[in-house]
Amino acid sequence: MISVQSLSKRYGSQTAVADVSFSCEPGTITGFLGPNGAGKSTTVRMITGLTRPDSGYATVAGLPFTQLRNPARRVGTLLDAAAVHPGRTGRATLRLTADLIGMPPSRADDLLEDVGLPRGAADRRVGTYSLGMRQRLGIAQAMIGEPEVLILDEPANGLDPEGIAWMRTLLRSFAADGGTVLLSSHLLGEVQATVDRLVVVGGGRVVAAGSLDELLSSAGLVLRATDPRALARVLFEAGLPHVVHEDGSTVVDTSAPAASGVDAESIARLAASHGLVLLELRQADRTGIEDLFFSVTRAGGAPAGAGRPAGDMPASPAEVTR
Numbered sequence: 294m295i296s297v298q299s300l301s302k303r304y305g306s307q308t309a310v311a312d313v314s315f316s317c318e319p320g321t322i323t324g325f326l327g328p329n330g331a332g333k334s335t336t337v338r339m340i341t342g343l344t345r346p347d348s349g350y351a352t353v354a355g356l357p358f359t360q361l362r363n364p365a366r367r368v369g370t371l372l373d374a375a376a377v378h379p380g381r382t383g384r385a386t387l388r389l390t391a392d393l394i395g396m397p398p399s400r401a402d403d404l405l406e407d408v409g410l411p412r413g414a415a416d417r418r419v420g421t422y423s424l425g426m427r428q429r430l431g432i433a434q435a436m437i438g439e440p441e442v443l444i445l446d447e448p449a450n451g452l453d454p455e456g457i458a459w460m461r462t463l464l465r466s467f468a469a470d471g472g473t474v475l476l477s478s479h480l481l482g483e484v485q486a487t488v489d490r491l492v493v494v495g496g497g498r499v500v501a502a503g504s505l506d507e508l509l510s511s512a513g514l515v516l517r518a519t520d521p522r523a524l525a526r527v528l529f530e531a532g533l534p535h536v537v538h539e540d541g542s543t544v545v546d547t548s549a550p551a552a553s554g555v556d557a558e559s560i561a562r563l564a565a566s567h568g569l570v571l572l573e574l575r576q577a578d579r580t581g582i583e584d585l586f587f588s589v590t591r592a593g594g595a596p597a598g599a600g601r602p603a604g605d606m607p608a609s610p611a612e613v614t615r
């Protein structure tokens with residue numbers, strides 16, 4: 294469990310993080326998204342005790358990070374994969390960490406295999422590693438203490454598509470075993486395929502938060518019927534806000550209060566009850582998370598320091614900050 298309560302941080306006149314709150318539950322992967330300079334790293338550094346907040350606090354596994362005894366046994370962190378001694382081998386690096394936190398050397402050897410750094414690579418000096426290999430080593434280091442929480446800053450950086458798929462499987466299995474994951478990333482597609490929940494920041498503030506399904510489905514439902522005009526009439530009579538597009542599709546705005554509780558099934562039943570044949574019925578997530586990302590960061594992502602409160606944002610379907 295990670296709990297972040299009203300964290301704020303300024304550097305001189307620059308607001309890096311302003312009143313950020315969210316929580317990450319066991320068994321879930323939370324994506325922490327935002328454009329460059331949005332305040333992700335500063336927030337992660339405050340959660341992990343590396344940066345002191347001006348106000349607010351964060352707890353991990355029930356305590357402020359700095360108060361955890363042997364924190365690596367509770368919380369695994371990957372904040373900078375480059376911050377590893379280049380002269381040591383991958384195996385020596387992991388064995389040293391294992392020794393420091395009271396884990397057996399065999400744990401290091403097992404993890405090297407698990408993260409895809411077999412003997413040949415594990416016994417080479419880290420200085421010769423590619424960025425993707427360093428990320429794999431960094432993930433192994435984060436997991437070596439068998440923690441219950443993982444906090445990873447841009448872990449997919451430098452991984453090839455096979456590596457990204459591997460990491461996704463690894464994190465999903467960690468969460469399936471009850472682990473909590475906070476994953477900061479600007480790789481929108483990667484986040485979409487991996488996380489259950491999203492916290493999106495812009496200009497140091499949370500501009501959207503919620504489950505992935507909730508945030509994506511807030512774009513609405515796309516319908517296509519054999520008789521689009523009859524469909525529009527039925528939707529109008531049902532009081533459901535909708536837009537008919539030139540290509541013949543109709544989008545029902547399920548984020549509107551009048552459409553509260555409306556989902557694909559209720560729309561399908563409504564159409565069927567009027568004898569309408571639907572050729573298509575799906576969430577309006579064609580551009581998916583990318584659309585969400587740009588809409589919320591445009592809306593709330595004033596440059597850090599501009600001090601624009603989240604409440605000033607134009608109403609947007611993605612505005613479900615809780």
Ligand SMILES: Nc1ncnc2c1ncn2[C@@H]1O[C@H](COP(=O)(O)OP(=O)(O)OP(=O)(O)O)[C@@H](O)[C@H]1O
Binds near residue numbers: 308309329334335597
């Ligand atoms: N040590 C520092 N001193 C001064 N300003 C800082 C410091 N650290 C961060 N900032 C500023 O705070 C803001 C947020 O930075 P932060 O690194 O947290 O963003 P980010 O979302 O992690 O960005 P990126 O994706 O580029 O890493 C930026 O405007 C940055 O310039």
